[in-house]
Amino acid sequence: MIVAERKPMAEIIEMVKDCSRVLVLACRGCVTVCSAGGEREAAALASLIRLGMKKQGKTIQIIEGSLVRQCDKEYIDAIDAWNGQYDAIVSTACGVGVNFIANLRKDTMVYPALNTSFFGGSAEQGVWTEQCAGCGNCVLHLTGGLCPVARCAKSLMNGPCGGSVGGRCEINKNTECIWQSIHDRLGSFDRQSQMETIAPIRDWSTAGHGGPRKTVRTDLTIS
Ligand code: SF4
Ligand code: SF4
Numbered sequence: 001m002i003v004a005e006r007k008p009m010a011e012i013i014e015m016v017k018d019c020s021r022v023l024v025l026a027c028r029g030c031v032t033v034c035s036a037g038g039e040r041e042a043a044a045l046a047s048l049i050r051l052g053m054k055k056q057g058k059t060i061q062i063i064e065g066s067l068v069r070q071c072d073k074e075y076i077d078a079i080d081a082w083n084g085q086y087d088a089i090v091s092t093a094c095g096v097g098v099n100f101i102a103n104l105r106k107d108t109m110v111y112p113a114l115n116t117s118f119f120g121g122s123a124e125q126g127v128w129t130e131q132c133a134g135c136g137n138c139v140l141h142l143t144g145g146l147c148p149v150a151r152c153a154k155s156l157m158n159g160p161c162g163g164s165v166g167g168r169c170e171i172n173k174n175t176e177c178i179w180q181s182i183h184d185r186l187g188s189f190d191r192q193s194q195m196e197t198i199a200p201i202r203d204w205s206t207a208g209h210g211g212p213r214k215t216v217r218t219d220l221t222i223s
Contacts, residue, residue, distance in 0.1 A: 001030035001033050001034060001119070001120070001121065002030040002031070002034075002094045002096070002116060002118075002119060003030070003034045003036075003116075003117050003118050003119070003120045003128045003130075004030075004031050004034060004036045004037060004094050004095075004114040004115060004116045004117055005034075005036050005114060005115055005117065006036055006037075006041065006045065006092075006113060006114055006115075007112070007113060007114060007115055009048050009049075009052055010052075012045070012048075012049065012052075012090065012111070012113055013049065013052040013053065013056070015090070015111040016049060016053070016060065016088065016090060016111065017053070017056065017058070019060060019087045019088050020059075020060060020061060020087060021060070021061045021062075021063075021085065021086045021087050022049065022060060022061070022062050022063075022086055022087065022088055022089070022090055023062075023063050023064075023065055023079075023082050023085065023086035023088075023089045023090070024042050024045055024046045024049070024062055024063070024064050024065070024089075024090045024092070024113075025042070025065050025066065025067065025070070025079070025089050025090065025091050025092065025093070025101075026038055026039045026041070026042035026064070026065070026066035026067070026092050026093075027066065027067060027069060027070045027071075027091070027092060027093035027094070027097050028066055028067065028068050028069065029068070029069040029070070029071065029093070029097075030094060031092060031093060031094055031114065033122075034122070034128055035126075036092070036114050037091075037092030037093055037094070037113065037114050038066075038092075039064075039066050041092060042064055042066065042092045042113075043064060045090070045092060045113055046062045046064050049062060049090070050062060063082060063085055063086060065079075065081070065082055067079070067093075067097075069093075069097070070091060070093035070096070070097025070098070070100055070101060071093070071094075071096040071097050071100055072100075073100070073104060076100055076101060076104050076105070079101070079105065079108075087109070088108075088109040088110065088111060089101060089108060089109070089110045089111070090110075090111045090113050091110055091111065091112060091113060091114075092113045092114055093114070094114060094116040095112065095114075095116040096116075098110055098111075098112045117130075118130035118133075118150070119131060119132040119133065119134060119150070120132075130150050130151065131147060131150060131151070132147055132149075132150050133147070133149045133150035133155075133207070134207070134208075135149045135150075135204075135206060135207040136206030136207055136213060137202075137203070137206045137207075139157070139199075142194060142197075142199075143182045143186075144182050144185035144186045144189070144191070145185070146178055146181055146182050146185060147178070148178055148179065148182065149207075151178035152169075152177075152178045152179060153169055153170075153171035153172070153175075154171075156179065157199040157202055158198060158199050159179050159183075159195055160177055160179035160180060160183075161179075164177040164179060164180055165177075167180040167181070182195070183195060
């Protein structure tokens with residue numbers, strides 16, 4: 001899932017300080033699962049915005065709404081239910097949702113309530129960790145299912161750097177060196193020799209470095 005967390009309230013209040021009517025719009029997708037932007041978090045945010053504005057001696061009218069997802073055109077259309085009732089939307093979706101509203105509602109100002117962080121999973125209650133960087137050219141079949149792109153601080157592709165000590169990363173001693181973990185995991189399958197194959201210079205154009213990416217499935221498109 002996409003993992004995100006709420007921006008500091010001072011930043012959000014600064015965004016809406018000149019608004020008199022705001023739609024706080026929750027997303028019932030990934031950000032609900034990571035407890036950052038679902039209906040419960042959006043309701044709490046609405047209260048905090050009212051309080052923050054009151055502290056500045058201002059009043060603000062807030063309506064609360066939610067969409068099934070904000071990253072899907074067919075669900076964005078449901079925003080029309082609140083037409084004429086707000087000056088701006090504060091979206092608790094990830095950055096994808098905010099972009100989608102901006103793309104599809106040219107006359108609507110939309111503000112992000114969250115900082116979108118990474119693709120990850122829930123490691124334990126209340127803890128999410130990054131697992132994939134969406135590089136567009138997956139190598140997990142070569143690395144025992146552990147991602148060197150997202151989980152090595154330097155995205156190294158041919159084993160650990162010289163700073164790997166005791167299974168810890170030199171960038172952050174609280175983080176495992178994923179290359180040590182890849183080595184150990186391949187070893188448990190008697191496949192350590194896989195690490196002797198030098199990975200070719202990587203073409204990063206399939207990652208974000210090649211510009212915005214697009215996937216087209218002609219078997220699904222309606223022309
Ligand atoms: S190699 Fe690329 S696609 Fe595969 S998990 Fe890592 S970042 Fe994601
Ligand atoms: S110590 Fe390991 S995880 Fe950290 S940057 Fe070096 S190779 Fe990558």
